[in-house]
Amino acid sequence: MLGALLLVACQAEQAGEESPRAPRLPQPVAVEFDDQGRPMEHVLAAEQVVMRGNGEEPQTLDPHLAEGVPSSNILRDLFEGLATTTPDGRVVAGAAAHWDISRDGLTYTFYLDPAGRWSNGDPVTAEDFVWSWRRVVNPATAAAYGRMLAPVVNAEAVFAGRLPPEELGVSALSPTTFQVRLDDPTPYFLGLLTHPTTFPVHRPSYEAHGSAHVRPGNLVSNGAYRLRDWQIRARVELERNPHFRAADEVIVERVVFYPFEDVNSEFNRFRAGDLHWTYQVPNGQFRWLQRNMEQALMISPWFGTYFFSFNLTREPFRDNLALRRALNLAVNRDILTERVSQFGEIPTFNLVPPGLPDYDPPEREYQTWTQQEREAEALRLYHQAGYSEDNPLTVELRYNTSENHRRIAVAMAAMWKDVLGVRTRMVNEEFRVFLQNRAQRRVTQVFRSGWIGDYRDAFTFLELFHSGHGRNDAGYDNPSFDRLLEQIAAERIPSRRRNLMAEAERILLDDQVVLPVFIYVSKRLVDPRLVGWQENIMDQHLTRHMFLLREQGEQQDGAPVVPPEAAESG
Amino acid sequence: MIGYSIKRLASAIPTLFLLITFAFFLIRIAPGGPFDSERALPPDIEANLAAKYHLDEPLPVQYLRYLWQIARLDLGPSYHYLDWTVNDLIAQGAPVSFTLGGLALLVALTIGIPIGAWAALRQNRPADYSIMGVAMIGLSIPNFVMAPLLILLFAITLGWLPAGGWEFSPARMVLPVVTLALPMIAYVARITRGSMIEVLRSSFIRTARAKGMPEKEILFNHALKPALLPVISYLGPAAAAILTGSVVVERIFTIPGIGSYFVQGALNRDYTLVMGVVILYGMLIILFNFLVDLIYAWLDPRIRYDEQGA
Numbered sequence: 001m002l003g004a005l006l007l008v009a010c011q012a013e014q015a016g017e018e019s020p021r022a023p024r025l026p027q028p029v030a031v032e033f034d035d036q037g038r039p040m041e042h043v044l045a046a047e048q049v050v051m052r053g054n055g056e057e058p059q060t061l062d063p064h065l066a067e068g069v070p071s072s073n074i075l076r077d078l079f080e081g082l083a084t085t086t087p088d089g090r091v092v093a094g095a096a097a098h099w100d101i102s103r104d105g106l107t108y109t110f111y112l113d114p115a116g117r118w119s120n121g122d123p124v125t126a127e128d129f130v131w132s133w134r135r136v137v138n139p140a141t142a143a144a145y146g147r148m149l150a151p152v153v154n155a156e157a158v159f160a161g162r163l164p165p166e167e168l169g170v171s172a173l174s175p176t177t178f179q180v181r182l183d184d185p186t187p188y189f190l191g192l193l194t195h196p197t198t199f200p201v202h203r204p205s206y207e208a209h210g211s212a213h214v215r216p217g218n219l220v221s222n223g224a225y226r227l228r229d230w231q232i233r234a235r236v237e238l239e240r241n242p243h244f245r246a247a248d249e250v251i252v253e254r255v256v257f258y259p260f261e262d263v264n265s266e267f268n269r270f271r272a273g274d275l276h277w278t279y280q281v282p283n284g285q286f287r288w289l290q291r292n293m294e295q296a297l298m299i300s301p302w303f304g305t306y307f308f309s310f311n312l313t314r315e316p317f318r319d320n321l322a323l324r325r326a327l328n329l330a331v332n333r334d335i336l337t338e339r340v341s342q343f344g345e346i347p348t349f350n351l352v353p354p355g356l357p358d359y360d361p362p363e364r365e366y367q368t369w370t371q372q373e374r375e376a377e378a379l380r381l382y383h384q385a386g387y388s389e390d391n392p393l394t395v396e397l398r399y400n401t402s403e404n405h406r407r408i409a410v411a412m413a414a415m416w417k418d419v420l421g422v423r424t425r426m427v428n429e430e431f432r433v434f435l436q437n438r439a440q441r442r443v444t445q446v447f448r449s450g451w452i453g454d455y456r457d458a459f460t461f462l463e464l465f466h467s468g469h470g471r472n473d474a475g476y477d478n479p480s481f482d483r484l485l486e487q488i489a490a491e492r493i494p495s496r497r498r499n500l501m502a503e504a505e506r507i508l509l510d511d512q513v514v515l516p517v518f519i520y521v522s523k524r525l526v527d528p529r530l531v532g533w534q535e536n537i538m539d540q541h542l543t544r545h546m547f548l549l550r551e552q553g554e555q556q557d558g559a560p561v562v563p564p565e566a567a568e569s570g
Numbered sequence: 571m572i573g574y575s576i577k578r579l580a581s582a583i584p585t586l587f588l589l590i591t592f593a594f595f596l597i598r599i600a601p602g603g604p605f606d607s608e609r610a611l612p613p614d615i616e617a618n619l620a621a622k623y624h625l626d627e628p629l630p631v632q633y634l635r636y637l638w639q640i641a642r643l644d645l646g647p648s649y650h651y652l653d654w655t656v657n658d659l660i661a662q663g664a665p666v667s668f669t670l671g672g673l674a675l676l677v678a679l680t681i682g683i684p685i686g687a688w689a690a691l692r693q694n695r696p697a698d699y700s701i702m703g704v705a706m707i708g709l710s711i712p713n714f715v716m717a718p719l720l721i722l723l724f725a726i727t728l729g730w731l732p733a734g735g736w737e738f739s740p741a742r743m744v745l746p747v748v749t750l751a752l753p754m755i756a757y758v759a760r761i762t763r764g765s766m767i768e769v770l771r772s773s774f775i776r777t778a779r780a781k782g783m784p785e786k787e788i789l790f791n792h793a794l795k796p797a798l799l800p801v802i803s804y805l806g807p808a809a810a811a812i813l814t815g816s817v818v819v820e821r822i823f824t825i826p827g828i829g830s831y832f833v834q835g836a837l838n839r840d841y842t843l844v845m846g847v848v849i850l851y852g853m854l855i856i857l858f859n860f861l862v863d864l865i866y867a868w869l870d871p872r873i874r875y876d877e878q879g880a
Contacts, residue, residue: 060651142618144611260824268726
């Protein structure tokens with residue numbers, strides 16, 4: 001019996017693998033819009049319920065405590081900050097209808113949309129924002145992402161407990177006018193307002209329920225959706241918030257976020273038709289997906305870089321620029337992305353990902369060379385650093401346990417061996433052990449890093465290498481680089497700021513602090529019926545912009561006219 | 571009997587105390603902490619977090635604080651799922667795991683015991699060999715292989731059953747219950763067969779046969795009861811394990827039970843959650859071993875827990 005089961009299962013898999021006919025994805029009707037840009041009634045599916053796979057169980061639905069993508073995805077549907085994003089990721093007016101920025105760039109005055117309502121019907125007021133932002137910086141809240149408000153006057157001192165939260169530079173000039181004062185002009189400040197940490201929390205609910213204010217039945221939110229149900233590790237279900245300021249533009253009635261601990265389970269649920277949107281796709285299935293589910297496979301550049309760092313405080317890399325550069329040049333990024341990671345990742349020599357509107361990444365001369373030229377130069381530098389075939393470098397490459405990281409590390413070690421003759425010892429560690437070792441800098445040599453930008457500005461990458469930054473695990477300590485960062489923070493003129501940032505990245509690359517490998521891509525499967533969303537580098541996709549199209553052959557009441565088999569053969 | 575029960579249950583307290591103490595210090599040895607992430611927290615915020623959860627106190631103080639908390643049946647806040655307490659998490663997850671595990675246990679016993687007994691009666695004949703052969707395969711296919719195969723076949727290729735997810739519906743429960751039950755059926759069948767063969771050879775069965783007792787009566791009234799003793803002793807710890815959920819089955823079928831808290835909790839350094847599930851598991855082991863001993867006395871007339879001793 002079991003043998004038969006195995007056999008059938010294998011055959012099923014093979015059939016999928018070799019069959020010219022792809023697994024049947026639902027085919028939508030063509031989308032049509034009316035003059036206001038809304039989809040026409042007759043193309044919409046009768047039931048507007050979107051089911052989204054959402055990675056891990058969200059750690060919290062309290063916007064001020066939240067960190068991590070799964071929480072943020074849900075919170076962006078539940079709440080709305082002063083600004084929000086369009087489907088293509090532009091920052092536009094949200095809870096604030098418009099705003100004024102003072103000439104010195106230090107004072108922002110936000111005029112709240114008078115139609116703004118909490119999900120219980122209360123108006124959203126400037127006082128709500130004042131109270132919420134004070135709560136974020138209050139040490140007792142222990143907001144993990146409280147740093148998002150660091151540009152605000154006195155924020156740092158309140159975090160550290162030196163000033164009371166009331167001293168934060170925010171005030172309510174009127175019930176609908178909210179003013180923020182900043183220490184330095186912060187060109188990316190508006191972008192921060194789409195981060196959950198800056199969202200408002202409904203004060204009366206918090207005061208009535210304490211930390212339980214986020215439970216279903218208690219949670220009052222100001223976004224397009226409100227919380228309907230939350231079963232831990234099973235589902236978070238939201239429904240349309242009828243009080244939302246733009247409620248009549250929201251088409252999707254309900255959205256259900258499903259947590260998945262296992263990527264293959266999510267994939268299976270998508271194949272079985274239980275999900276419209278997945279959080280990720282299984283690694284190593286790229287070829288199969290491309291062949292069989294191309295219509296659903298969505299891959300787009302993300303605002304993150306996969307790189308390795310050198311520990312600059314220990315041998316062999318301390319004061320050894322030639323060696324770091326040799327190892328950097330010997331790595332063939334094209335092979336790593338095309339043969340190893342395989343999901344259309346973009347090979348890179350830079351730290352800051354491309355795609356920023358106001359940033360021109362610096363280009364180093366070796367980026368224009370062929371790989372042979374780089375390898376020749378790598379070998380020359382390797383010898384210059386005092387290593388040779390008879391006296392090879394033995395280096396340790398450390399990464400956190402994961403199949404993908406392992407494959408990248410193995411391939412990189414092989415390249416070092418081929419080109420230079422380096423002997424690499426690979427060490428993999430459980431994630432938190434790895435983080436601790438990285439931070440302590442006592443045992444690491446070369447280690448995996450990676451960073452997804454917190455806000456849409458190059459500074460989110462550059463600041464990591466300030467000598468005092470908590471995640472400067474490379475131990476980079478360059479006073480002129482630190483000074484440059486401080487200059488960037490204080491610079492008001494966009495073109496000068498842009499030049500300073502490019503200069504900072506250039507220094508970082510010339511000092512060979514990191515070994516960039518590729519730009520991350522977001523990858524997911526999306527039901528062809530789900531439209532209204534677009535690719536964007538911050539990978540923010542608000543359900544309020546989406547809608548479900550009717551399936552071809554489906555009547556408006558939802559019943560299929562033709563049985564699926566007949567439709568398929570026809 | 572009652573006196574024995576009270577004694578047994580009272581002796582559970584020091585056992586649990588030792589378990590709590592060991593687990594508490596053991597998990598703190600692991601490097602890293604609950605609030606570490608790839609995003610470094612600024613030192614101020616890290617200090618604020620530590621203070622909020624009393625992680626800045628010396629370990630012995632934290633230990634005493636924890637004991638005092640447990641004494642009030644409060645398992646504390648989860649360090650990872652910030653909106654919930656460990657009591658909430660277990661209260662939501664345990665019924666799911668209990669339902670799933672209980673059903674799997676039931677299936678395993680109703681199938682495993684009869685086929686094991688039947689194999690014993692057909693010892694060394696084709697029926698015996700084929701049953702034990704299948705059982706061997708069932709035991710040696712791990713559930714992380716079995717579960718995806720079942721999903722591929724029944725959910726994706728045939729489309730008969732859901733691919734996972736949890737709600738109280740028979741269709742959703744079939745595949746996870748089967749996955750959990752298969753190796754148990756095999757195990758129960760093998761144990762039943764072995765002990766049944768032994769019992770059938772013993773002198774009291776020979777006597778019964780010599781007296782001319784009908785074979786059916788011999789089997790059901792005299793042979794089966796003692797033959798079940800090893801099954802029962804296997805069931806004690808096995809039931810505790812299966813009721814507290816299986817990490818693998820929960821992951822693959824996305825079931826919100828408590829099984830994955832043992833692993834996820836440890837990876838997240840969610841100290842209180844790990845402690846919570848460890849205490850629950852410990853209590854279940856103690857409880858089931860106690861029940862096993864009571865059932866022993868009922869099945870085997872030679873065992874009595876009275877004042878004279880066994």
